[in-house]
Amino acid sequence: MMSRALCRAGGVVLRQTQRTAPRLWVTPAQQRWASSLPMNTVILFVPQQEAWVVERMGRFNRILEPGLNFLIPILDRIRYVQSLKEIVIDVPEQSAVSLDNVTLQIDGVLYLRILDPFKASYGVEDPEYAVTQLAQTTMRSELGKLTLDKVFRERESLNSNIVHSINQASDEWGIRCLRYEIKDIHVPPRVKESMQMQVEAERKKRATVLESEGTREAAINVAEGRKQAQILASEAEKAEQINKAAGEAQAVLAKAEAKSKAIRMLSDALTEQNGSAAASLSVAEQYVSAFSNLAKESNTILLPSNTGDISGMVTQAMTIYSTLAKTSPKAEAINVSSEEDEFGNQSSSPQ
Numbered sequence: 342m343m344s345r346a347l348c349r350a351g352g353v354v355l356r357q358t359q360r361t362a363p364r365l366w367v368t369p370a371q372q373r374w375a376s377s378l379p380m381n382t383v384i385l386f387v388p389q390q391e392a393w394v395v396e397r398m399g400r401f402n403r404i405l406e407p408g409l410n411f412l413i414p415i416l417d418r419i420r421y422v423q424s425l426k427e428i429v430i431d432v433p434e435q436s437a438v439s440l441d442n443v444t445l446q447i448d449g450v451l452y453l454r455i456l457d458p459f460k461a462s463y464g465v466e467d468p469e470y471a472v473t474q475l476a477q478t479t480m481r482s483e484l485g486k487l488t489l490d491k492v493f494r495e496r497e498s499l500n501s502n503i504v505h506s507i508n509q510a511s512d513e514w515g516i517r518c519l520r521y522e523i524k525d526i527h528v529p530p531r532v533k534e535s536m537q538m539q540v541e542a543e544r545k546k547r548a549t550v551l552e553s554e555g556t557r558e559a560a561i562n563v564a565e566g567r568k569q570a571q572i573l574a575s576e577a578e579k580a581e582q583i584n585k586a587a588g589e590a591q592a593v594l595a596k597a598e599a600k601s602k603a604i605r606m607l608s609d610a611l612t613e614q615n616g617s618a619a620a621s622l623s624v625a626e627q628y629v630s631a632f633s634n635l636a637k638e639s640n641t642i643l644l645p646s647n648t649g650d651i652s653g654m655v656t657q658a659m660t661i662y663s664t665l666a667k668t669s670p671k672a673e674a675i676n677v678s679s680e681e682d683e684f685g686n687q688s689s690s691p692q
Contacts (some may be wrong), residue, residue, distance in 0.1 A: 385410045392458035394421035421462040427454050432476050437484040446527035452519040460515025479506040
């Protein structure tokens with residue numbers, strides 16, 4: 342009789358527990374949690390990537406691991422079921438004011454995961470709702486630190502700052518925010534028009550700057566080309582003058598050498614036998630040639646008194662040549678004697 346009464350009492354308590362369990366989760370945000378609470382059937386199979394929080398007589402007892410688990414009827418109760426998978430939450434669209442007083446409509450997506458089922462169950466009433474509200478407030482505070490232009494340029498840094506701020510507050514809830522992504526940013530129509538005008542002005546400015554830089558580069562290239570052409574022309578003229586001077590110098594040297602050889606040959610010929618007769622013949626030929634060229638280059642003519650006496654002119658030229666020939670040995674003898682006197686004076690001075 343006693344055992345039958347206990348069984349009846351246990352069945353009544355179990356039915357009351359089944360009826361009142363959903364009533365404990367009457368808020369809309371927690372309806373998902375209440376609908377997924379399993380019954381205590383003594384033998385339970387916990388799915389993978391789920392954590393079942395068990396209370397014994399209203400106090401936390403343990404967390405059921407995936408697989409086979411046993412519970413005590415009436416005394417044990419499954420109070421929370423936490424999913425350990427990555428959870429995706431849509432952050433509703435909200436308004437925020439940037440640093441330059443522009444009102445923006447912005448929404449995003451939040452990715453989080455429950456790391457500690459105990460803290461997620463007893464640290465906060467509704468983890469998802471709390472994280473969503475924290476993401477919205479953090480987003481507004483971070484947008485208030487940036488201007489409108491930086492909001493579009495520093496989107497990644499804005500997302501990372503929001504994730505860092507959420508993780509600082511959600512550590513006590515056993516939740517880890519993995520990442521936050523901004524979906525859409527809506528600006529007022531007037532601001533959008535001004536942004537388009539700014540973009541067009543910036544493009545025109547870049548086009549003007551590029552055109553001016555192209556003109557400058559072209560002028561520089563033309564000037565450099567002219568400079569190089571002048572340098573090359575001056576170098577060519579310099580090389581031409583050097584070559585011309587070298588050619589003239591070589592011509593002068595060649596003429597001097599030829600004249601020197603001619604004089605040596607003439608002197609050798611004069612020293613030979615009948616050299617005087619050959620010299621007389623050469624003078625006579627030059628005399629006749631000179632008289633043949635008279636009155637061709639000028640109309641003024643100077644003639645000697647004995648123009649027809651060719652033999653006399655030859656005799657006079659040979660006399661001059663003989664006088665010079667006699668004078669040169671004397672000059673050489675005088676030079677030799679002067680050198681001997683100088684040598685004698687130098688040798689007697691040390692005594």
